[in-house]
Amino acid sequence: MVAYSMCYFGGGKDEEEELEMYRQIHFPALTELRKTTKLPSAAFLRSEGKCPLAPEEAVLMLAAIGFKHSTNVYIAGAEIYGGRHRMAAISRLYPALVSKETLLSSSELEPFRNFSSQQLAALDFIACAAADAFAMTDPGSQFSSLVQGYRMYYGGGDLPTIRPNKRRLASILLKNATMEWNEFETRARKLIQQTKQVHERPVARSIFRHPRCLDCMCRTEN
Structure with a gap:
């Protein structure tokens, strides 16, 4: 990615x-x-907000919108680019950091490794679909879209997805070195607040990410 x-x-x-x-x-x-x-x-x-968030950018966003030091954080996906060094910031602030590789033993993971990477992605999907909150750190991969759509369709508004406007978030992050924390926190929270509502699918948008539309929602007939 x-x-x-x-x-x-x-x-x-x-x-x-x-x-x-x-x-x-x-x-x-x-x-x-x-x-x-x-x-x-x-x-x-x-x-333009087209870049995946680096771990240090993701941790700034999570901290700014109120996730506490004790929050359990599950990292989905393959190996993080930059390895342990790049993960230092987020692991220091959120020590309860886990992934499928740390939650499951080698013997438990082995049956999934015998198939395509989609089998391992399915494990991530299960964890992300059931999480209290799901934060998208990429510009919109197929995996993230499917998770967001599942949570929107089945969550009834109780399974929030944190999907900030990446262009506006990028402008805030580019200025964070010259910005006081209180200002950064306020701007980040406002940004998330504006994008967390559940809407029907906008025209020409992914049916996987935005399943709320007349053609997709279940209906009953008498």
């Missing part, structure tokens, strides 16, 4: 070379496209 996003995460030339090598192996079509097409810069993508 990090490589495909074409975003920059502060790792300098080493990061740029590492991600480019990964793209050449796993996303050759994207590599070829870059040779013939001028793609948006990493800075532009970030300003």
Whole structure:
């Protein structure tokens, strides 16, 4: 996800070379496209909210909107880019940090490893679908869309999904070094408050992410 996003995460030339090598192996079509097409810069993508949140950005958002030190946090997905070093900020503030790899033993995980990665993703889906709150840290992957749609359809408004306006959040995060914490907290909370309502599906939006529409909701007939 990090490589495909074409975003920059502060790792300098080493990061740029590492991600480019990964793209050449796993996303050759994207590599070829870059040779013939001028793609948006990493800075532009970030300003437009197209980049996944780095762990340190995610922890700022969670802390600002009121999640306490004792909160149990489940990390979904594969290995975090940057490894333990990149996870230091969030693990310090939220020590009750777990994943499927820490909750389950190797023998419990083994049956799922014999299949495609979707089997492991199903475990993440179960955890995220049942969580008290689900925070989206990517611009909108298929997995996040499915989780959000499930929670919206079955939650009855009681299974909140934290899906901030990424463009506005990016503008706040870019200024956080020169912003007092109280101001950052106020702006982050206002941002989340504006995007947490449950609406019917907007026109031309994903049916998986926004299942609330006349064609999708269950009806009974007498």
